[in-house]
Amino acid sequence: MxxxxxxxxxxxxxxxxxxxxxxxxxxxxxxxxxxxxxxxQSTDTLATPPPPPSQSAEAIVTPAKDIDPLGPKHTLHGSPTASFRDNLLPQHKYITSWLSAGWTNDVYTYINLIYLGLITDRIPIVPMFIPSHVGGHVPPIPFGEVFDVPRLRNEIGKSVLEWRDVKDINSTEIDDIGCWNVWESVQYREAFPRRSRIPDDLNLDISYTKTPEWIKMIPNYEHDQHVTFWSLATLAFPTTRKASLVPPLPSPKHNVSLPPDEHLLCYDYLYYVSAHQPFEMEYDYVSLDSLSQCSPAWRYVGTHMHWTPTLEKIADEYIRKALGVADDSSIPPFISLHIRRLDFKVWCNDVPIDECFAPLSVIERRVREVQDEITKRTGMIVPHVLVTSDERSPEWWHDVAKQGWFSPDHTDTKEHYGEWYPVLIDAVIQSRGVGFVGTDRSTMSIIAARRVEDWSNGPHRLVKWGTKDADDH
Incomplete structure (x- = not known):
């Protein structure tokens, strides 16, 4: 070792x-x-093949959102057809009516038609507007060029169609159809259905059946023509329909006698329709009495009928120009006015015009009331006032300007946009105010007040007229 x-x-x-x-x-x-x-580890697990490789982001396709789920492609066979019947789906029922009044009254009529569609569970087919206020030489304008129909459908949750969706506007085919004659049952001067040019425009040959007299809201009262929504709605259902049938009038073109159509229910005239009282749309926003809060047609349909974006854009141009606002600047709040004079002169009878209509000094007092109410509610001061009127007197308009008020310039409106647009632009302007002053008993003022109230939470006043000092208060 x-x-x-x-x-x-x-x-x-x-x-x-x-x-x-x-x-x-x-x-x-x-x-x-x-x-x-x-x-x-089980043999099964060992035998399981590996998962396939995940798809790339480009390979995953998300279906496009349907922006109009209640539109024509869901409630019709397809594109407009030569005969309206070829486009209606058997699983749906439809409803329509015609016009026979001034433009704003016609708007009321279509509100009533659409609401009647809601309570009868039928799809409204809305015709065009006819030029009763601008002359028969002017072509009709489609409902959907004035009101935003896709937005209306989405807001009320119900399909609403136009006749141009259903029947080819160039079709020469004449369709026979049976409809209800409401007009003859609610007034005692005309022994025939309410007349309208729309059936001829749509190439419809109508055989009318007179409705029962019990549909009239105030029986045997010659000074009112109103019916209730539900009296008309009952005719849409089999039992009352069958019990109410009487021999129909032969149609004017083909001389056919048809009972009221069950697939496409139609009435001759729906302006004078209310739920509780005549002209209730006027009182719904005026009175706090619960009995006056009774215009379901406005609440469930009318308030959702907004202007088309195109029409809004055109009106914006006129508002900016009137107020002297640059194109790239926002529009300041303003009080909108509708002073109706020209076509109301006939109702003044023997009262001189200067005494029949309120002077501008009285209207100015109403404007101040609205301005003060806005300030009290919101703290906002609104000095701008934008006036619309059918008055043609240069002297009157000069006095309007002396008030410091503004007005849209329609000098070239008809040339640029067409005969329909002066009244359409004015209606948009009236609805855009944060407050409104209008003319008593004018449906154009009444519906403008409703829009301002609902869309801008704005106050309003309606100026009384007809006698000297009628609006003293």
């Missing part, structure tokens, strides 16, 4: 070897323990 066999160095080597051996034994023990407790 060498001298270091039992020396310190040899002892150190032996200790290191012992430590290494112990470490190896510990590692072996750990491996044995892990192998005993490891889960056993």
């Amino acid at each position: 060498g001298p270091d066999t039992f020396g310190p160095y040899a002892l150190l080597l032996r200790r290191r070897g012992l430590f290494a051996a112990c470490l190896v034994l510990v590692l072996i023990a750990l491996l044995v323990m892990l192998s005993e407790h490891a889960p056993v």
